[in-house]
Amino acid sequence: MNGDWTTDQVVALAPDPASAKNGKGLATLNKWSNLGKDQQIIWGECQGSGKDPYRTQVDLSEPAFRCSCPSRKFPCKHGLGLLFLMVSESTALTNGTPPDWVADWITSRAKREEKQKQKTSEPEKTVDPEAQAKRAKARFNKVEVGIQELQVWLHDLIRQGLTSVSTESYKFWEQPAARMVDAQAPSLARQLRDIPSVIASGAGWQERLLQKLGKLHLLLEGFQRLDDLPMGLQADIRTQIGWTQNQAELTESENEQGSNHLVQDVWLVMGQQVETEERLRVSRTWLWGQSSDRYALYLQFALGTQPFEHNFMLGTSLEAELAFFESAYPLRVIITNRQSSLSPISILDNLGSETIDLAIASYSRALVKSPWLERFPFTLQQVIPIHKEGKWFIRDRAANLLLMSSRFEHGWTLLALSGGHPVTIFGEWNGNDFYPLSILVGDKLYVA
Structure with a gap:
């Protein structure tokens, strides 16, 4: 059961060092009861400060976690503690029939997976092409008007000089950002709201601000010439403005050379990071393909304490088919077909740049x-x-x-x-x- 797991791999799953430390502190038998395992599922009850123990369970194949504690961290210290205990005291987790609270979780996970498979296999609902085209045209027109206004605002700012904005309040940048939201260009709004942090970044901020505004100007000019650009660059411009790509179409789309964007490979988990934007948590996982020799970025989003769909352990690999988003330099992917669970991998010596x-x-x-x-x-x-x-x-x-x-x-x-x-x-x-x-x-x- 614990043959492929190490303490370092459990630590890599912790959301922060404090959680890893607290998890290790829970990896003692006197804190747990009703420990058990069944195939790739392990479970146990950990006594906390309350009357009732916390019911903790882990699906090792993902890994996926569930715990009855109120912690907003994921995985919580109890999930980590159960994994640490499995590594150090594997004989304590005896084979047995999962209790009802574990069986219910297993059943609910199986239903979600089956529902997801049915969703991907079901034919798409009939869409009125005329109404769809009308909505798309209306949005494009709103974006176009908003971008024209932003270009005028940007030209005025440059004519006044960059030093003129050094003392401006956040409201100065929020006004055009709010206008971009109204124009249905949310990514442009985000870029404008990021500018105050550039101004406050210390010595050399003028050069960094000019660079950011230069890229913004290039983006707006690119939109004006959208139809004349290659498809990949068009996709990048649309994404930077705020359009999203339809993930369901990724597996069916083909690039200009006629080959699709699907890449089957064994992918090494190179690095990951979770950032919080208000209540939204964003997970970035970088993968590297052994055969394809290319990087892939897998993004996940979760609101509040909602768990991410997939969990990855640093230094392990998964055999999977990835679909790359349309781009002039494709990096972002979705997982379209995952053949195997995470497993250890031998790192290749030639990976990376020598200088x-x-x-x-x-x-x-x-x-x-x-x-x-x-x-x-x-x-x-x-x-x-x-x-x-x-x-x-x-x-x-x-x-x-x-x-x-x-x-x-x-x-x-x-x-x-x-x-x-x-x-x-x-x-x-x-x-x-x-x-x-x-x-x-x-x-x-x-x-x-």
Whole structure:
């Protein structure tokens, strides 16, 4: 049952270090009762501060979690504690018939999976093409008017000079952002609302602001010439404005060369991060295909304490068919067919770039195809994390330095994991700084 699980893999599932620590603290037999297992399901009851113990269950094949505790973290410390206990005290989880509360969960999960399969296999509901075209045209016209107004506003801002906005309040940017929401261009609104953080980013903000406004101008100009651009670039522009791609059509769509966007491969889980935007949690998981030698970004969204549909363990692999979204530089995917569960994988030595210059060159080539890439995957070989003048950098064998993001708070941990020796580090590059997500030490990937 626990042959493929290690303590490091359980730690990788924790939403934060505190949860991992608390989970380890619960991995003692005297805190648990009614422990059991059946195939890939494990369960137990953990005594908390209340009268009744918390009922905890884990489906190891995903993994998926459920617990009766009120925690908003996912997985909670009880789910992690049950996994830690399985690793350290595997004989304590005896084979048996799942109790009713576990059986109900198994049944509900099976029904959801069956419902999802039926949904994907059912023929699409009949849509009135004329009404659909009319709605699409109405939205396009609203977006077009909104973009024309935004272009005028942007030109006025540039004529006044960037220093004129340094003292403006948040309301100055919120007004055009709200207008973009009205124009049904929500992604443009998000970009405008992000600008105050650029102005407050410290020395050199003028250059960063000009770069952001330049990309915004390029996007608006691209929309004016949408029909003259390649299909992939059209898709990028539409996405940056606020249109969403129909995921149901991804498996059927074909690119200009006639081959579809489906890629079957064994995918290595390279890195993942969960961010919270108000009550919405966003999970980003980066995968790398062994045969296809390409990266894929799998996004998931969950409201409040709602669990994500899929959970991934760093350093494991899954055999699956992925469908790439239409783009001039495709990265985002959906999972269309998952053949196997997560399993350990041997890391390939040739994965990644040998120098920072080569990594930047790959980013530049991608940027030529799609100028609005917000995050780009970097795997850097033979690099060392260093601390210099209050900032963290990645140094390669040629002594080149790559600035780490100021949001990254685990520089010392990264240095400790490397032991001061060259290692392989994976993370996200945004054009200005690097955010580490994982580090390869020996043949194991650790959370950065």
